[in-house]
Amino acid sequence: MDNLKKTSLFPSYKKHGAKLVDYAGWSMPVEFSGLTREHEAVRTAAGLFDVSHMGEIEVKGKEATEYLQYLLTNNIGIMHDNQIIYAFMCYENGGVVDDLLVYKYSAGHYLLVVNAANMEKDYQWMLDQKGDYQVEIDNLSDQFSEVALQGPKAEAILQRLTDTDLSKVPSFYLKRDVKIAGANCLLSRTGYTGEDGFEIYLGHEDAPLVWEKILEVGKADGVVPVGLGARDTLRFEAALPLYGNEISQDISPLEAGLGYFVKFDKGDFIGREALFAQKQEGPARKLIGFEMTERGIPRHGYPVLSEGKEIGFVTTGYYSPTLGKSIGFALVQKEYANLGDTVEIQIRKKTAKAKIVDKRFYAKNYKK
Numbered sequence: 001m002d003n004l005k006k007t008s009l010f011p012s013y014k015k016h017g018a019k020l021v022d023y024a025g026w027s028m029p030v031e032f033s034g035l036t037r038e039h040e041a042v043r044t045a046a047g048l049f050d051v052s053h054m055g056e057i058e059v060k061g062k063e064a065t066e067y068l069q070y071l072l073t074n075n076i077g078i079m080h081d082n083q084i085i086y087a088f089m090c091y092e093n094g095g096v097v098d099d100l101l102v103y104k105y106s107a108g109h110y111l112l113v114v115n116a117a118n119m120e121k122d123y124q125w126m127l128d129q130k131g132d133y134q135v136e137i138d139n140l141s142d143q144f145s146e147v148a149l150q151g152p153k154a155e156a157i158l159q160r161l162t163d164t165d166l167s168k169v170p171s172f173y174l175k176r177d178v179k180i181a182g183a184n185c186l187l188s189r190t191g192y193t194g195e196d197g198f199e200i201y202l203g204h205e206d207a208p209l210v211w212e213k214i215l216e217v218g219k220a221d222g223v224v225p226v227g228l229g230a231r232d233t234l235r236f237e238a239a240l241p242l243y244g245n246e247i248s249q250d251i252s253p254l255e256a257g258l259g260y261f262v263k264f265d266k267g268d269f270i271g272r273e274a275l276f277a278q279k280q281e282g283p284a285r286k287l288i289g290f291e292m293t294e295r296g297i298p299r300h301g302y303p304v305l306s307e308g309k310e311i312g313f314v315t316t317g318y319y320s321p322t323l324g325k326s327i328g329f330a331l332v333q334k335e336y337a338n339l340g341d342t343v344e345i346q347i348r349k350k351t352a353k354a355k356i357v358d359k360r361f362y363a364k365n366y367k368k
Contacts, residue, residue, distance in 0.1 A: 004025060005025055005026045005053070006026070006027050007026065007028075007052035007053060007145060007207075008052060008145045008204035008205075008207045008208060009050045009052065009145070009147070009207055009208060009211055010027065011208065012211055013029055016032050016215075016225045017032050017033060018031075018225075018227065019031050019032075019227070021228070023053065023116070023117075023228055024053060024117035025116075026053040026116065028050070028227070028228055029050065029225070029227040030227045030229045031227040031228075031230065032224065032225045032226065032227055033224060033225075035227070035230050035233065036321045037224065038224055038227065038229070038230035039226075039230040039233050039234060039321045039322070040321060040322075041151065041224045041226070042150050042151045042234055043151070043322055044152070044222070045151050045152065045153045045221055045222030045223060045224075046149060046150065046153045046154045046157055046218055046221060046222065046223040046224075047149075047151055047193075047223065047224055047225070047226035047230070048147060048148070048149050048215060048218075048223055048224070048225050048226060049147060049148040049149075049150065049225075049226050049231060050225075051146045051147065051148050051199070052144065052145040052146050052207065054114070054115070054116055054119075054141075055114040055115065055116060055119030055122065055123075055139070055141040056111055056112070056113055056139075056140045056141050056143070056144050056201070057111070057112045057114060057122065057123055057137065057138070057139050057140065057141070058109075058110070058111055058112075058136075058138045058139075058140050059109075059111075059112065059126075059135055059137055060108055060110070060135065060136050061133075061134050061135035062134050063133045063134040063135055064108045064109065064110055065077060065107055065108075066133060067130070067133040068102065069266060069267065069269065070269050070270065071089060071269070071270060072087040072088065072089055072100075072102065072269065073087055073088040073089075073090060073253065073261055073262040073263065073269060073271070073275075074087035074088070074102070074261050074262070074263055075266040076102060076110075077266065079102070079104045080104070081105065081106055082104065082173050082174050082175065083172065083173055083174075084102065084103050084104070084172045084173060084174055084188055084190055085101070085102050085172065086099070086100075086102075086261055087100060087101075087102055088100075088247070088253050088258075088261060088262065089122065089125065089126075089270075090253070090269075090270055090271030090275065091249060091270070091271060092270060092271055092273075092274060093271070093274050094252040094253075094254070094271045094275040094278055095248065095249040095250055095251070096248060096251065096253065097118070097121070097122060097125050097249070098118040098121075098122050098243060099241065099243055099247055100112050100113060100114045100122075101113040101190060103174050103188065111140075112126075115243050118243060119139070119141055123139045129270065143203075144201045144202070144203075145201070145202055145203065145204050145206075146201050146202075147199075147200050147202075147210065147214070148191070148192070148198065148200070149197055149198050149200070149214060149218075149223075150191050150192075150193040150195050150196070150197030150198075150226075150234075151193075151195050151196070151223075152195060152196060152365065153218070153221045153222070153223070154195070154196055154198060155167065155196065155198075155367075157218035157221055157223055158180070158198055160217045160218075161180050161181045161210075161213055161214065161217060162179060162180045163179065164178045164179070164187070166198070169187065169189050169198075170189065170367065171189050171190070171196070172189065172190055173188070173189060174186060174187065174188040174189075175187045175188075180200060180202070180210055181210050181213040181214075182209075183202050183203070183206035183209065183210050184202070184203075184206075185200050185201060185202040185206075185210075186200075186201040186202070187199070187200055187201075188201075189367065191366065192231065192234070192240055193231070193235060193238065194234060194235070194238025194240070194362050194363075194364045194365060194366075195234075195364075195366075196365055196366055232316075232318075233318050233321060236316050236318060236320075236329070236361075237320055237322055237323070237327075237361045237362035238361075238362050239289075239359045239360050241256055241258065242316065245300060245315040245316050246287060246315045246316065246329060246331075251285075251331060252274075252275060252278060252283070253275070254275060254278050254279055254283045255283045255284075255285045255286065255287060256287045256331075257287050259279065262275055264276055264279070283334060284333065284334060285331050285332065285333060285334060286331070286333075286334045287315065287329055287330070287331050287359065288330050288331075288332055288337050288356050288359065289327065289328070289329055289356070289357050289358055289359035289360075290327065290330060290343065290345075290354040290355060291325055291327045291328075291354060291355055291357050292325065292326040292327070292328075292345070292352060292353070292354045293342070293353045293354060293355050294352040294353045295352060296345060296350070296352035297317065297318070297319050297326050298317025298318075298326060298327075298328040298330075298347065298354070299317050299347075300314055301313055301314060302346055302347060303345075303346040304330045304343050304344070304345060304346075305343065305345075305346060306336050306341075306343050306344070311332045311333045311336045311343070312330050312331050312333060312336070313330060313331060314328050314329070314345065315329045315330060315331055316328060316329045317345075323362075327357075329359065330343075330345075337356065338356060339357065339358065340355065340356060340357075341355070341356045342354070342355055342356075343355075343356065
């Protein structure tokens with residue numbers, strides 16, 4: 001793994017018992033003390049994530065808002081300064097280039113936080129779509145470290161390290177120039193776990209100190225370092241999509257049940273025509289939630305059957321630590337997507353029955 005990229009927190013991994021994997025070309029911790037323990041810590045107390053591998057792309061200039069309105073599916077024009085929204089960057093055919101968060105500093109200045117595996121592709125796509133828009137687009141991904149503190153005790157723990165009143169930072173808003181353990185940080189309050197929490201963007205030189213300080217001041221409250229394994233089970237329980245699973249260049253936001261983030265009434269944007277036609281006709285496929293009624297753990301890519309006929313595939317599947325049962329998402333032909341119906345999951349050479357249920361396995365606990 002010597003040829004893999006490493007975050008500024010890499011030297012801290014060994015101290016905390018990290019088990020490392022190759023993730024999008026990065027050497028990242030899949031777990032520290034164990035997936036189930038880390039998952040439960042985030043649900044009941046707090047977990048600290050190294051997400052420095054994420055990409056950050058800056059867009060600024062007098063036509064930054066107009067450019068992003070054309071580039072993205074959500075309505076950038078109604079954002080307030082320091083607000084954050086979730087959006088898709090789509091191809092002309094309605095497939096997804098990436099899903100991302102838009103941070104608005106001001107009318108002419110935005111930061112897009114994109115998925116690590118898509119960062120270079122996203123940046124090139126954004127340059128290719130620039131056209132005559134008067135904007136500057138800069139890939140700042142190498143300049144940031146990022147840690148995320150998530151869980152019901154996240155605010156109380158982080159408050160011990162800053163004079164900024166964190167209760168005044170609403171969900172899906174950001175605050176710049178926040179001092180945390182003496183380090184100058186960009187702070188946001190979004191989260192990818194279903195719990196309240198914060199993202200802290202800071203310089204590489206400050207990240208190890210802030211990481212250790214959070215673990216130190218939060219130890220009595222039960223904070224633990226968390227790897228990518230629990231990050232995935234947490235987001236999945238909260239029905240948050242993962243690029244390459246629930247959405248991709250071949251799976252549109254409408255098929256994934258995420259049409260709320262596609263605003264057709266805002267004017268033209270890339271992919272609008274294809275997505276609008278899909279909306280008018282109704283998507284031929286639909287993302288469902290299911291729970292296993294027979295033994296077996298569903299995994300990404302496993303076929304889904306109805307009376308022996310293949311009707312789709314599993315996008316994500318796990319044994320849920322919170323619910324104590326095996327659950328999953330699957331993309332299936334829409335005529336087979338009825339709540340309460342039974343389907344079969346092909347698990348290796350056997351099939352096991354599952355029941356279609358609501359996708360919202362876990363109620364999100366974001367700060368209101």
